[in-house]
Amino acid sequence: MILRVAFLGPSGTYAEEATLALLGNECERLAHPSIQGTLRAAAAGEVDCAVVPVENAVEGTVSATLDTLWLYPQLRVRRALVLPVRHCLIGPVQHLTDIQAVYSHPQALAQCQGWLEEHLGAVERIPTASTSEALRHIGAHTAAIASERAARLHGLRVIFRAINDHPDNCTRFWLVSEKPLTETLPPPGGCTSIAFALRRNQPGVLHEVLSIFARHRINLAKIESRPTKKVIGEYLFFADLEGGVEAEPVNTALRQVAAVVAELNILGSYAVEQSGG
Structure with missing residues (x-):
C-alpha cells in the first residue's frame, strides 16, 4: 500500500526531508500550508499519516504542533526522527x-x-x-x-551555506497517524510522550503527578506547559518519559496519573531515529 502523507510544504521543506528519511520515495507526499492543516488532514482521514516538527535544539518546542495535537486525541505518535538542520x-x-x-x-x-x-x-x-x-x-x-x-x-x-548560529542544530519530527502503520514501524521504542490537563482549584496536583513518576523511577526527559487559550493562568502540560507504555512501571504510573488529572492523552510511544542529513 502506498501511504498518503501530509507535511508542511511547499516542496523542499525540512518536513519533506524528514518524510523521505522516514518513509522513502514510495509514499505519496501531500504538502499543506500550515502545521495545523497538516495534522487536521491526518485527523480527518484525508491522509494516512502526517510528519510535523515538534522540537528544535536551539529554539525549543514547536508550539503549533503540541497545541494542535491536543485538539486531535485520536492521533498517535508512531515514529520520531532527529534531522540535522543546515540553513x-x-x-x-x-x-x-x-x-x-x-x-x-x-x-x-x-x-x-x-x-x-x-x-x-x-x-x-x-x-x-x-x-x-x-x-x-x-x-x-x-x-x-x-x-x-x-x-x-x-x-x-x-x-x-551553513549560516545557522549553532552547527549542531537539529529538529525532531514526529510521524503521527490515527491507525497503526505496522509496515512502517521500527521495534517499540523507549520514549513516551503525554499531555494532561489538571483539575481546577485543586492545589498540589502537579506535584502529585511528578511524585508518581518519581516513585516508579521514571525519568522525565522534558515537561512544559502551554496555555489552554481559555482562561489566563490555565495550562496544559506536555511531558516526555523514558520508557515505552508496554513497560510495567510506565503503564502503572500512567494509570495512576489518569486518576488524579482532569484529562490524560498518551500521545504515543516510539523510538527516536537519527538522520545523517
Whole structure:
C-alpha cells in the first residue's frame, strides 16, 4: 500500500526531508500550508499519516504542533526522527549589500539571528509559513533562508551555506497517524510522550503527578506547559518519559496519573531515529 502523507510544504521543506528519511520515495507526499492543516488532514482521514516538527535544539518546542495535537486525541505518535538542520542564504543577488529583506520561517530566522546581525545588520526579516514558502518571495533585492535541497529543487542560487548560529542544530519530527502503520514501524521504542490537563482549584496536583513518576523511577526527559487559550493562568502540560507504555512501571504510573488529572492523552510511544542529513 502506498501511504498518503501530509507535511508542511511547499516542496523542499525540512518536513519533506524528514518524510523521505522516514518513509522513502514510495509514499505519496501531500504538502499543506500550515502545521495545523497538516495534522487536521491526518485527523480527518484525508491522509494516512502526517510528519510535523515538534522540537528544535536551539529554539525549543514547536508550539503549533503540541497545541494542535491536543485538539486531535485520536492521533498517535508512531515514529520520531532527529534531522540535522543546515540553513542557507538563497537568492539571485551578487553582493550582500544588495539585500533589503530576508524571508523565512520564524524559527529559521531565529536560528540564524547571529549570522544575520553580523553580515546583514538591520536588513528587514520577514516571517513566512515555512522555509520553502520563503523562496517564493525571492527577488532582485530579497533573499530567503532555506535548505540547500530546497534551493536545488527550485533552481535557485545558494549565496552562503551553513549560516545557522549553532552547527549542531537539529529538529525532531514526529510521524503521527490515527491507525497503526505496522509496515512502517521500527521495534517499540523507549520514549513516551503525554499531555494532561489538571483539575481546577485543586492545589498540589502537579506535584502529585511528578511524585508518581518519581516513585516508579521514571525519568522525565522534558515537561512544559502551554496555555489552554481559555482562561489566563490555565495550562496544559506536555511531558516526555523514558520508557515505552508496554513497560510495567510506565503503564502503572500512567494509570495512576489518569486518576488524579482532569484529562490524560498518551500521545504515543516510539523510538527516536537519527538522520545523517
